[in-house]
Amino acid sequence: MLQPLGILEAALYVSDIERADAFYSNVLRLSRIRKKVEREVAYRLGETVLLLFRPDATAAQTDLPAHSAEGTGHLALSMCHHEIDAWRAHLQSCGVRIEHEKQWKRGGYSIYFRDPDGNCVELATANVWPDLPVNMASNHFELSAALAATKTAPQRPQRTQSFFFVRFVFFVVKKFSRA
Secondary structure (H helix, E strand, C coil), X not given: CCCCCCCCEEXXXXXXXXXXXXXXXXXXXXXXXXXXXCCEEEXXXXXXXXXXXXXXXXXCCCCCCCCCCCCCCEEEEEECHHHHHHHHHHHHHCCCCEEEEEECCCCCEEEEEECCCCCEEEEEEHHXXXXXXXXXHHCCCCHHHHHHHHCCCCCCCCCCHHHHXXXXXXXXXXXXXCC
């Protein structure tokens, strides 16, 4: 059956590329792959690209179909369950106000906050959605690795039995899927 493979790009709209880039590069530690101050900034997240567009620039473009949006958007980024406390501490140390935290019935956890343009950003563990592939747990952004580069990493929490179980299941699935 013909079906898209996944999401290649996701976009949010921002009023100031420099301000948005400072937030997404410095606070969220995303890896920037392109920046055009007059139009956009792009970041690589695993196999996906996050685009931050200026809506006035993309609404007026003529070389591609015009697009734009009004109001705030929403973006959910995955995180490891064992890094919830580290992310919370990091966001607070960067002066980011946490708007809401949610423990989901399936065991997942989300932290909600706003970017400088008011877009709702969520850091969520993979198990907030049912039936995601096991390897989704490995497609995360490890805060501790990024912070270690700046030598400001908070103390890493103890790994729980569920963490080791997820790693074991991932290892088994990965090993046998190659066979």
